[in-house]
Amino acid sequence: MSAWRRTSRILLAALAAATLAGGPAQAAQGTGATGQGPGGATARGPGAAAAGAGVPAVRVLPGAVPGDPKAPAVEDTYPWMSTVTDLASAGYVEEEFEIAGEADAYGTTGELLAEDVPYRTRMIVRRPADPRDFNGTVLTEWQNVTAGHDLDALWSPDQILREGYAWVGVSAQRVGVDQLRGWSPARYGNLDVTGGGRFTADQLSYDVFAQAARTLRSRQGGAAPLGTLRARTVLGVGASQSATRMTVYYDHVLPRTAPVFDAYAFVVGNAPARKGAEPVLQVLSETDVRTPARRADDDRFRRWEVAGAAHSGWSGQEYRRPVLTRDLGAAPEYRCARPPFSRVPLHHVVAAAYGHLTRWARIGVLPPSAPPLEFAADGTKARDELGRARGGIRLSQVEAPTALDTGDNAGETFCFLFGSHEPFTEEKLDELHPTHGGYLARVARTDARNVLAGYLLPGDARDNLREAAASETGR
Secondary structure (H helix, E strand, C coil): CCHHHHHHHHHHHHHHHHHHCCCCCCCCCCCCCCCECHHHCECCCHHHHHCCCCCCEEEEECCCCCCCCCCCCHHHCCCCCCCCCCCHHHCEEEEEEEEEEEEEEECCCCCEEEEEEEEEEEEEEEEECCHHHCCCEEEEEECECCCCCCECCCCCHHHHHHHCCEEEEECCCHHHHHHHHHHCHHHHCCCECCCCCCCCCCCCHHHHHHHHHHCCCCCCCECCCCCCCCCCEEEEEEECHHHHHHHHHHHHHHHHCCCCCCEEEEECCCCCCCCCCCCEEEEEEHHHCCCCCCCCCECCEEEEEECCCCCCCHHHHHHHHHHHHHHHCCCCCCCECCCECCCCCHHHHHHHHHHHHHHHHHHCCCCCCCCCECECCCCCECECCCCCECECECCHHHHCCCEEEECCCCECCCHHHCCEEEECCHHHHHHHCCCHHHHHHHHHHHHHHHHHHCCCCHHHHHHHHHHHHHCCCCC
8 A cells, every 4th residue: 555545544534533523623513693602601692782783884896807006997996915816716706895984983991082983994805606605604804004004914715715714804904094095096095094084093993893894794884795695603813913903902992892703813913811702712823922921721712822833924925925016016025034934834723713713602612722832941932853842733844844944033124923944954854754655644643633633624634645745755
């Protein structure tokens, strides 16, 4: 029997065991936005509470790639960062909407500053065209603006399309909206999230984000952003700076307002200190874990830390390169102290987290806890003889390594967020993986353990094994 067939059987047996056990590998099931929480308590249902409250008017924006952002007619323009993924072949569509309403302004400690301030912004929707392909969960992302423009930081097309999610990106902050206005005046020139300049520190952003999410459950005010899809679970998701903004919302604004989201994913950034009714799952890369002090897991909070992964790793950078080249003329290049961009796929773990959050919100099934990254006596991250971080969630790219991937780097601008990727020499590879079959078996066993533990989806485990089989490692 070939090494490929032997290792495939190892992995397939583990995936079958997880599915038969009804464990983390199984697709989320349930009906409606509410469910039985821990101990049989009924979870709070944002859908019914929020529907019709503060729902903005919605209209679809015409135009598609190819187009000209500077064209005077909006129908000749196209959406900023319109995806380069072939959505049609996956049965998906992309549409952009303008939303307009009145939002309340809040300070960073939750104080109400003003009520009913007019705003106008946009959101972009990528969703299954056929309701039968929709898994019922909407990933509502607070667009990240650290680079000075809206960024689809959590758009991971392989996982989102394969699992049947709808993804929605919301422009909630002034920096992103101001850039849009200049990039395409005809398309975005009338957008404003500052109340005509009254609130330039994103005081409206919390209510703008919540109101955008309400449109996903409502048919009021014009177009339906999800078309004929029915949202059963709406997750609030945000990465890095966006996670920090969502933390303010969860800790300080949400207690004063009606619930909107069923659960939250805080990725590579802060997470709430408050224990609320809505479940929270925080996913951190190695870059983001700087101290052994952590909030403890409880029945409303989980924290996962991924060894070897970076705050902004290789996969996201590669996806965005052609998009930014198209929309800005060039993608940025960086000179870092070490070869940048860890190849450890943090987005695989994030994708697994979405399934857990859906089950947690619908039927009260708690996600697994995860081992933390380890620290040495001097307060630095503990590392093994290869330089790998110890502890944490350990994907096959770390446990069956062909390179040293870390969350650390230095150099210009954002280099400290990119982690590092340093391929091993042929001599080191021969030492670590004397045979190709042994290498494949190591990949399969590691990923099978992660699927059974709930940190990895079966589809990503299969893709990892195919990639390893096509490599020359151990040959």
